[in-house]
Amino acid sequence: MTLKTLIKGGRIIDPSQGIDKISDLLIVDGLVKEINTSISKPRNAEIFNAEGLIVCPGFIDIHCHLREPGEEYKETIQTGTAAAAAGGFTTVCAMPNTQPAMDNQSVVEYVLKKAKETASIRVLPIGSVTIGRKGKQLSEMSELADLGVIGFSDDGDPVEDPNIMRQALSYSAGLKLPIINHCEVPSLADGASMNEGWVSNRLGLKGMPSSAEEVMVARDISLAELTGGHVHIAHASTRGTIDLIRSAKANGTKVTCEVTPHHLTLTENTVMGHGKDDFQPLGTNAYDTNAKVNPPLRSKSDVASMIESLNTGTIDFIATDHAPHSEVDKMTTFQDSSFGISVLETALGSLMTLVDQGQMEVNTLIKKLTNDPATFLGMDIGNLKTGTSGDITIIDPNEIWTVDPGDFISKGKNTPLEGSLLKGKIKATFYQGTKVY
Numbered sequence: 119m120t121l122k123t124l125i126k127g128g129r130i131i132d133p134s135q136g137i138d139k140i141s142d143l144l145i146v147d148g149l150v151k152e153i154n155t156s157i158s159k160p161r162n163a164e165i166f167n168a169e170g171l172i173v174c175p176g177f178i179d180i181h182c183h184l185r186e187p188g189e190e191y192k193e194t195i196q197t198g199t200a201a202a203a204a205g206g207f208t209t210v211c212a213m214p215n216t217q218p219a220m221d222n223q224s225v226v227e228y229v230l231k232k233a234k235e236t237a238s239i240r241v242l243p244i245g246s247v248t249i250g251r252k253g254k255q256l257s258e259m260s261e262l263a264d265l266g267v268i269g270f271s272d273d274g275d276p277v278e279d280p281n282i283m284r285q286a287l288s289y290s291a292g293l294k295l296p297i298i299n300h301c302e303v304p305s306l307a308d309g310a311s312m313n314e315g316w317v318s319n320r321l322g323l324k325g326m327p328s329s330a331e332e333v334m335v336a337r338d339i340s341l342a343e344l345t346g347g348h349v350h351i352a353h354a355s356t357r358g359t360i361d362l363i364r365s366a367k368a369n370g371t372k373v374t375c376e377v378t379p380h381h382l383t384l385t386e387n388t389v390m391g392h393g394k395d396d397f398q399p400l401g402t403n404a405y406d407t408n409a410k411v412n413p414p415l416r417s418k419s420d421v422a423s424m425i426e427s428l429n430t431g432t433i434d435f436i437a438t439d440h441a442p443h444s445e446v447d448k449m450t451t452f453q454d455s456s457f458g459i460s461v462l463e464t465a466l467g468s469l470m471t472l473v474d475q476g477q478m479e480v481n482t483l484i485k486k487l488t489n490d491p492a493t494f495l496g497m498d499i500g501n502l503k504t505g506t507s508g509d510i511t512i513i514d515p516n517e518i519w520t521v522d523p524g525d526f527i528s529k530g531k532n533t534p535l536e537g538s539l540l541k542g543k544i545k546a547t548f549y550q551g552t553k554v555y
């Protein structure tokens with residue numbers, strides 16, 4: 119039987135085609151069939167009333183941690199992709215810091231098989247750069263490329279050795295895939311648990327300076343120039359990083375970068391308690407371990423730079439760095455706590471605050487979640503062109519809701535946004551024409 123869904127009367131935003139208008143959208147057999155002002159209901163079509171809602175391409179997340187295999191108590195491919203669907207995502211790229219790491223064919227094949235069996239959306243694996251992510255010896259990069267990995271990363275850790283990074287960029291240039299680096303000079307960040315600044319001083323915590331990121335970004339840009347390889351800077355977080363990337367792009371270097379929702383919306387002050395953008399007296403808790411993330415939440419000036427650079431295009435797109443952890447990983451001192459935030463289900467709501475505050479156009483925001491990551495992947499997704507996959511996200515831009523991690527589908531309840539009011543909610547997500555949320 120032919121499956122048809124008619125989405126009626128929504129505000130259709132597709133930045134890839136410059137579409138922003140009230141229209142109907144028809145999906146037939148999993149594919150976008152037609153966008154038109156008024157489409158009459160075909161026989162047997164399901165109707166979705168989208169009046170007052172935004173209808174856009176499904177979001178694409180280049181950077182998330184699904185934890186399977188090896189840490190299924192934190193997340194699985196099933197729970198992670200269901201959480202992603204709830205957050206409006208129809209494609210996620212899975213980081214290889216699993217146990218074992220995704221450094222050989224059998225682990226990547228396992229992830230692909232699990233995704234086929236249990237995922238509600240598209241899962242694209244990322245291969246690790248080095249064997250066991252130990253930074254000593256390159257993984258079987260071309261074999262991993264044959265399986266369809268979209269790039270290589272040792273994320274969670276940087277590729278520390280410059281010569282290994284040089285070799286990785288040289289190989290990946292031949293494979294036409296990026297090296298995605300978590301830029302952090304270990305000796306500059308050793309033992310640090312947050313940004314180095316006045317909050318770390320006040321709390322007596324060791325901080326990591328912006329230089330810990332920027333020194334490696336500068337190195338990687340230089341190595342990309344040397345090798346002709348493509349370096350992608352994961353989770354850019356400092357003003358200095360952006361300055362380096364801007365000038366490298368102007369020189370024609372193959373460098374791209376992403377920014378997370380939290381580095382666009384939260385400052386280091388959040389470490390002292392949720393949602394606090396300006397200094398407020400400490401509450402009953404001196405700190406919130408759910409705000410411990412790597413790279414750390416930075417200064418107000420850094421956040422302003424992230425927003426501006428996303429608007430101007432120096433930052434290529436938004437990626438979540440969804441990093442779910444169990445309660446025991448976070449019910450600790452700040453120093454002992456694991457790094458990471460569970461992001462997938464709050465991404466849109468938190469990003470919409472930028473739109474609400476007039477800091478970003480909703481079209482730009484959607485472009486940075488759809489068309490621009492699709493360009494990075496070189497895939498024909500993230501748009502609503504006729505004949506493309508019916509990956510569609512429907513948003514209520516005006517619904518106000520309170521973040522309750524107890525409601526998360528993700529196993530990771532670790533969010534510093536607990537109790538925050540967000541405006542903008544995912545109402546439905548379609549993947550290949552089927553409603554998955």
Ligand SMILES: [Zn+2]
Nearest residue numbers: 273274300352
């Ligand atoms: Zn990372």
